[in-house]
Amino acid sequence: MTCLPSSTDKKLGLVIDLDTCVGCHACVVSCKGWNTENYGAPLADQDAYGENPLGTFLNRVHSYEVQPEDSPAQLIHFPKSCLHCDDAPCVTVCPTGASYKRTEDGIVLVNETDCIGCGLCAWACPYGARELDGEEKVMKKCTLCVDRIYNENLPEEDRVPACVRTCPAGARHFGDLGDPDSDVSKLVADRGGFDLMPEMNTKPVNKYLPPRLKDQLDPERNETHALEAQAENPQGFFAWLDRTLEKL
Amino acid sequence: MHPAPSVILFTSLSGLGFGLLFFLGLGMPASTGLVAFVFYAIAYAFAVGGLIFSTFHLGHPERALKAFTQWRSSWLSREAWLAVMALCVSGLGAIAQIFFETRIDAISYLGAALSMATVFSTAMIYRQLATIPRWHTPWTPVLFLGYSFAGGALFAGQVSLAMPALCVLAALQVVAWMQGDRALADSGTNLATATGLGDRGSVRAFEPPHTGTNYLLKEFVYVVGRKHAAKLRIIALILFAGTPVLLLALEFNHILALLAVIAHIAGVITSRWLFFAQAEHVVGLYYGKR
Amino acid sequence: MKDQPYVDTSPKVSDEIRKTTCYMCACRCGINVHLKDGKVAYIEGNRDHPVNKGVLCAKGSAGIMQVTAPSRLRAPLKRVGERGSGQFEEISWEEALGIATDWLGPLREKSPEKLAFFTGRDQSQSFTGYWAQMFGTPNFAAHGGFCSVNMATAGIYTMGGAFWEFGQPDWDHTKLFMLFGVAEDHDSNPIKMGISKIKERGARVIGVNPIRTGYNAVADEWVGITPGTDGRFILSLIYCLIEAGKIDLTYLARFTNAPVLLDPETGLFLRDDNGKPLIVDRTSGDVVAFDHQGAEPDLRGSHNGATSVFTKMIEHFLSSENAPEAVADLCGISAKRIRALAAELAHVAFDQEIRLPQKWMDFRGNTYDEMIGRPVSIHAMRGISAHGNGFQTCRALHTLQIILGAVETPGSFRFKPPYPKPSEIHPKPHAKATPNAPLNGPHLGFVHGPEDLLLDDAGNPQRIDKAFTWENPMSAHGLMHMVISNAHAGNPYKIDTLFMYMANMSWNSSMNTNSVMDMLTDKDENGEYVIPRIIYSDAYSSEMVAYADLILPDTTYLERHDCISLLDRPICEADAAADAIRWPVIEPDRDVRGFQSVLVDLGARLGLPGFVNEDGSAKYADYADYMINHERKPGIGPLAGWRSEDDTGRGPVNPEQIDRYIENGGVWIKHVPENAGYFKPWNTDYQDWAVETGLYDSPQPYLFQLYVEPLQKFNNAANGIGDLQPPENMRDQLKRVMSPLPIWYPTATVENEDDYPLHALTQRPMAMYHSWGSQNAWLRQIHGMNPMYLPTKVMQEQGLVDGDWAKISSPNGEITVPVAEMAALNENTIWTWNAIGKRRGAWALDPEAPEANKGFLLNHLISELLPPKGDGLRWSNSDPITGQAAWFDLRVRVEKTSPPKGTQPQFDTLTSPVGQGPKTIKQSSKGTS
Numbered sequence A: 001m002t003c004l005p006s007s008t009d010k011k012l013g014l015v016i017d018l019d020t021c022v023g024c025h026a027c028v029v030s031c032k033g034w035n036t037e038n039y040g041a042p043l044a045d046q047d048a049y050g051e052n053p054l055g056t057f058l059n060r061v062h063s064y065e066v067q068p069e070d071s072p073a074q075l076i077h078f079p080k081s082c083l084h085c086d087d088a089p090c091v092t093v094c095p096t097g098a099s100y101k102r103t104e105d106g107i108v109l110v111n112e113t114d115c116i117g118c119g120l121c122a123w124a125c126p127y128g129a130r131e132l133d134g135e136e137k138v139m140k141k142c143t144l145c146v147d148r149i150y151n152e153n154l155p156e157e158d159r160v161p162a163c164v165r166t167c168p169a170g171a172r173h174f175g176d177l178g179d180p181d182s183d184v185s186k187l188v189a190d191r192g193g194f195d196l197m198p199e200m201n202t203k204p205v206n207k208y209l210p211p212r213l214k215d216q217l218d219p220e221r222n223e224t225h226a227l228e229a230q231a232e233n234p235q236g237f238f239a240w241l242d243r244t245l246e247k248l
Numbered sequence B: 001m002h003p004a005p006s007v008i009l010f011t012s013l014s015g016l017g018f019g020l021l022f023f024l025g026l027g028m029p030a031s032t033g034l035v036a037f038v039f040y041a042i043a044y045a046f047a048v049g050g051l052i053f054s055t056f057h058l059g060h061p062e063r064a065l066k067a068f069t070q071w072r073s074s075w076l077s078r079e080a081w082l083a084v085m086a087l088c089v090s091g092l093g094a095i096a097q098i099f100f101e102t103r104i105d106a107i108s109y110l111g112a113a114l115s116m117a118t119v120f121s122t123a124m125i126y127r128q129l130a131t132i133p134r135w136h137t138p139w140t141p142v143l144f145l146g147y148s149f150a151g152g153a154l155f156a157g158q159v160s161l162a163m164p165a166l167c168v169l170a171a172l173q174v175v176a177w178m179q180g181d182r183a184l185a186d187s188g189t190n191l192a193t194a195t196g197l198g199d200r201g202s203v204r205a206f207e208p209p210h211t212g213t214n215y216l217l218k219e220f221v222y223v224v225g226r227k228h229a230a231k232l233r234i235i236a237l238i239l240f241a242g243t244p245v246l247l248l249a250l251e252f253n254h255i256l257a258l259l260a261v262i263a264h265i266a267g268v269i270t271s272r273w274l275f276f277a278q279a280e281h282v283v284g285l286y287y288g289k290r
Numbered sequence C: 001m002k003d004q005p006y007v008d009t010s011p012k013v014s015d016e017i018r019k020t021t022c023y024m025c026a027c028r029c030g031i032n033v034h035l036k037d038g039k040v041a042y043i044e045g046n047r048d049h050p051v052n053k054g055v056l057c058a059k060g061s062a063g064i065m066q067v068t069a070p071s072r073l074r075a076p077l078k079r080v081g082e083r084g085s086g087q088f089e090e091i092s093w094e095e096a097l098g099i100a101t102d103w104l105g106p107l108r109e110k111s112p113e114k115l116a117f118f119t120g121r122d123q124s125q126s127f128t129g130y131w132a133q134m135f136g137t138p139n140f141a142a143h144g145g146f147c148s149v150n151m152a153t154a155g156i157y158t159m160g161g162a163f164w165e166f167g168q169p170d171w172d173h174t175k176l177f178m179l180f181g182v183a184e185d186h187d188s189n190p191i192k193m194g195i196s197k198i199k200e201r202g203a204r205v206i207g208v209n210p211i212r213t214g215y216n217a218v219a220d221e222w223v224g225i226t227p228g229t230d231g232r233f234i235l236s237l238i239y240c241l242i243e244a245g246k247i248d249l250t251y252l253a254r255f256t257n258a259p260v261l262l263d264p265e266t267g268l269f270l271r272d273d274n275g276k277p278l279i280v281d282r283t284s285g286d287v288v289a290f291d292h293q294g295a296e297p298d299l300r301g302s303h304n305g306a307t308s309v310f311t312k313m314i315e316h317f318l319s320s321e322n323a324p325e326a327v328a329d330l331c332g333i334s335a336k337r338i339r340a341l342a343a344e345l346a347h348v349a350f351d352q353e354i355r356l357p358q359k360w361m362d363f364r365g366n367t368y369d370e371m372i373g374r375p376v377s378i379h380a381m382r383g384i385s386a387h388g389n390g391f392q393t394c395r396a397l398h399t400l401q402i403i404l405g406a407v408e409t410p411g412s413f414r415f416k417p418p419y420p421k422p423s424e425i426h427p428k429p430h431a432k433a434t435p436n437a438p439l440n441g442p443h444l445g446f447v448h449g450p451e452d453l454l455l456d457d458a459g460n461p462q463r464i465d466k467a468f469t470w471e472n473p474m475s476a477h478g479l480m481h482m483v484i485s486n487a488h489a490g491n492p493y494k495i496d497t498l499f500m501y502m503a504n505m506s507w508n509s510s511m512n513t514n515s516v517m518d519m520l521t522d523k524d525e526n527g528e529y530v531i532p533r534i535i536y537s538d539a540y541s542s543e544m545v546a547y548a549d550l551i552l553p554d555t556t557y558l559e560r561h562d563c564i565s566l567l568d569r570p571i572c573e574a575d576a577a578a579d580a581i582r583w584p585v586i587e588p589d590r591d592v593r594g595f596q597s598v599l600v601d602l603g604a605r606l607g608l609p610g611f612v613n614e615d616g617s618a619k620y621a622d623y624a625d626y627m628i629n630h631e632r633k634p635g636i637g638p639l640a641g642w643r644s645e646d647d648t649g650r651g652p653v654n655p656e657q658i659d660r661y662i663e664n665g666g667v668w669i670k671h672v673p674e675n676a677g678y679f680k681p682w683n684t685d686y687q688d689w690a691v692e693t694g695l696y697d698s699p700q701p702y703l704f705q706l707y708v709e710p711l712q713k714f715n716n717a718a719n720g721i722g723d724l725q726p727p728e729n730m731r732d733q734l735k736r737v738m739s740p741l742p743i744w745y746p747t748a749t750v751e752n753e754d755d756y757p758l759h760a761l762t763q764r765p766m767a768m769y770h771s772w773g774s775q776n777a778w779l780r781q782i783h784g785m786n787p788m789y790l791p792t793k794v795m796q797e798q799g800l801v802d803g804d805w806a807k808i809s810s811p812n813g814e815i816t817v818p819v820a821e822m823a824a825l826n827e828n829t830i831w832t833w834n835a836i837g838k839r840r841g842a843w844a845l846d847p848e849a850p851e852a853n854k855g856f857l858l859n860h861l862i863s864e865l866l867p868p869k870g871d872g873l874r875w876s877n878s879d880p881i882t883g884q885a886a887w888f889d890l891r892v893r894v895e896k897t898s899p900p901k902g903t904q905p906q907f908d909t910l911t912s913p914v915g916q917g918p919k920t921i922k923q924s925s926k927g928t929s
Ligand SMILES: Nc1nc2c(c(=O)[nH]1)N[C@H]1C(S)=C(S)[C@@H](COP(=O)(O)OP(=O)(O)OC[C@H]3O[C@@H](n4cnc5c(=O)[nH]c(N)nc54)[C@H](O)[C@@H]3O)O[C@H]1N2
Pocket: C025, C026, C121, C147, C148, C180, C181, C182, C183, C184, C185, C186, C187, C188, C208, C209, C210, C211, C225, C226, C227, C228, C229, C230, C381, C382, C383, C384, C387, C761, C762, C763, C764, C765, C766, C767, C768, C769, C770, C888
């Protein structure tokens, strides 16, 4: 099983919009909530009320500061979970077959009953997308909410990952990135979606949409609109006003 | 990487054990009976002991047998197979030598080959990880095999082989360290590629995703101070190569030989500690820890 | 290849979903609570809810950990150790209510004002206020005075509605969204949804904020302004727009008081015999009342020497001190950029105007074929509000919106019902206490001149917090932050019992936390506590619990009834009136009671009118009973839904009302008709709809008040005009700040700014709610400690790197804290996350928790009083108009220091009345522990 399928019927994944993510951590917590109750072992927390709390999360939101050459520094909130790579090194290293990539939709999953908790898949993942649960001692990772997206006990519109459903800023999109006509594929094409660490050759399915250009309204760097003064003082203004009111 | 004692002991001890098995398989020394028993006992103690340590690293050691299933793709799985085969085949050879005072060449040579293959596969577990540039180089198997070979020679009392092997190993290790120190920078992976934001400007990690710790930080983000590392490298060199070579150069004597072996083991463990502790996983980039 | 493992892709999600309302902040989203075996298993957003439409924030999703938190109080507590030690014994409810009745009953008999009842971010103010009014004490308010009263009052006095909870951008049409001083807001999810929606359309966002995080990080333009200078910046934008003639003259003439005539002597409006302000009709040239049918008000009207507000405005705003070149250095924004921003506003408002094909009629009987929109929307919050010049800054901002024609027009800023509502139809404040009788009217309201101040015959404040006095005449929300200091000082008088509800006043809710703790525990010469009795209701083991004599433990939000009512802070949207409930979706497993039900009970025990029947028996069984059966006016109760056949919002009591709410997901919505959706203050269709819905008793069209007459009345008094005169020492301040047109003035909080060269701010973390979040095992992993973020320049000057420690000092004290660098930050500003620091022993956390060791409060540096100025007076650190606490006027100095054992200052470890939380949790219906 740890061999990767040569191709998958679909490539389900997420598209994360770095232009609108406000870094609210809503996706982090709803993911924790859903996955604590659903697929596999609950996501435990150690020293939960103590000095060194340590819990398992499948999705985390980083933030980075980017300093462009000629404009003010920018802050970018950066959510990250498993990217469901096409060439997933986490799968091929797994000695037990617990880690696998599903042929039907490309989701990378851990079959927890087979997992020996060796950690090697986490070593092999460049993105930090896998965490060994401190209580259950099995490898946990984003399941792409495989138990939501096909779940017939949920209303159809809710058959999306928990993090996508909850994101208040609409920064998370879910769909089939293998289908060039899907909404997510079009979004990636329109907005120049990119891969993380392309040099790792993991071929991530998840894509990131770059932030739009910022701070363009600066006459030092760009041409901007300019207002034409009609008056320098109140008297001048009233003269202008009388002319204008005449016309109204 | 977090220098977990179980993994350090596993790789160091099993490397030495299989190294010794390799020489025993080659018939160096050619021994039988009690002498052979003692040699094989030491080899098995190290090889099996090391493997046992490796299970301490598992979350579910009771499921360890499942690790044999993925030999087609997983080096860890291959290592499991090779280790068992090496131990079995060498075991047959050992039985012949100890109890029947005969040596079956085909079996012994096969055992020797499997022993080195095991060490190679262990090394490949680390070598294959693109995520850890320091390991992701041919140096990793070269060094693992080198340690196993030189240590095996030393354990097997092949003084004339061990002395030059240790010197070569020391030289290789120094070069590998120097290469390793540049590996992350040379790998082309950095915060700019990790975030894809490099074309905007220089990228700096701002706030971490959580102030609490997590598995990733504990497992992958371990930092050894430069000075501390330099000291440990010198200590490792002195222990695994310098001391044994010096002691062996003196007149042969069992006490000195024992000291040489002990120093070597301590040196290998030190160097292996560094191997793990200094390995930078690229995930640290995301946390601004590189 | 082997077969893939079997995965159950359609597991059962839960046994049952119960829909109620989130409580983790005042946004009040709808939630679906999934239950398994009667226990909460998972919480998600309710898609049919008008506020959040299915989304949910981090706090909301972590609600399950709030409901299982080990810090929950378990039973009523009676203090046994010294105040502040945290030593209590658990008692029964009967005993607790008996004690409370024994303490409060005699006060009501003799001097009801000796009870001070103050509540925190109370979501039931119309009820708690009613209770206090029936008790008869003038001393009631909620938290608004330290939160954002500048915003609320400036909005209501200026345009009959405010940003703060009562308005929102027209997300569907706006093309430019400009955000001033907002990190999170009460409208947290809607703002995020809105930003996403407008960005998808290609509309743009401008963030004005010294700090570039959150919303400001996703903004297309960041204006990293120097704190406290927004007023000047906004006046400069107004200057540029007027200079270029880019203002909406028609809008100003028709819908604002710009054409109203001013008495040249008094600066007050010329009025007719009915008291209506007068304008000149351009068509006839006559002087007529502002609402004269068919009139076309003349912006340049004049009459007998009286000229229009507009004339005065132009002179005021075109002053050269507002020119971009004059303000650039102060604000830290180049003059060119200010001009470019003004041009962008004008460009979007006028060159990209929107026309909706919607007929409507205004209050003068003029009809329009379409609705013309100026798609510039502005929103602001505490960043401009929590300064000592915040009221006037907010006024300036509203003026900017109004001259662009960008309020209540398509694409701009829209009110949410029950707003618009001009200040005149709000109640005035009341404070006449009579033994054994209710107060003479509602506590809080809007003053319209010195005659409305709450002063006794000797000129002394009637309220313990000195609200509505010359020091802060328009303090419409009271001054919660002054209650403890004033009660401790016995100034204006001593009180007996301080009764507080959900406000962590000994910690993050107070300025000068250190000395507040001293005041709460201080004893007089007889060894009695200076504040004799403290009753407190909390749901959790907060820092404040330790300072009470009697604790009335509340339930968590999933275990009680609550009412989010049109009578106070509803959840309406611009397009709809809406209210909501909470109901017990699970039963408490401890001996706790919903606080509102406890008040109902206490009201009956005390025999308060409104809480007992004629025979003296209890009128309501509990809060749910009150929610259904209480009526403020005939046909109007706490809940507007399902009151009548046609469900207008008015009507008789419906005994099944709560059931109807539950069936409908806990929420009731009534949509605003399409022709009434914009121009609401003047739109006859809206006015009629509002009457039908019970928001007004009769149509109330009004003009936007660019010129606020009540301010001029106070100004006149300060200048010696009128019978009611301020004390001499107040005259200068009143003259300086009570300007009827918006102004900017510096808020000098330190004598020498070179000693304290930096501004220090806090921001709300999106994943935390004040102090509550730390007890939540999931959220505290995200924010378990807080560094002080310093701009690159300061880091370099001080030779600091991330993880170093620094001493931060203000005139009020010093703190020692870890620091971290931030480049996307105004270079004279430092900041940290608010309320992450915790006191050792509180919240059932390990005393060595990072919140206590590496987290800290900025509050130790902030004082409720300004440093002495040498005039023998202690001026308060508040806005002189509204009394709003000036949290963000803090100035500090930074010095590198060697790492101490932990953040400083530290306080004694509290004894936890609930023990400490467990080590490991696997919060799952499948799991163990
Ligand atoms: N997640 C979460 N949500 C909350 C709360 C919470 O604790 N957590 N609290 C709720 C409460 S009680 C309130 S009052 C609201 C408050 O909502 P906000 O007003 O958004 O609250 P603050 O975090 O105080 O944000 C103040 C912002 O103003 C900026 N600022 C400070 N001074 C200036 C200035 O002079 N000029 C400008 N332009 N900006 C300035 C600060 O950098 C900061 O970004 O949030 C509510 N929502």
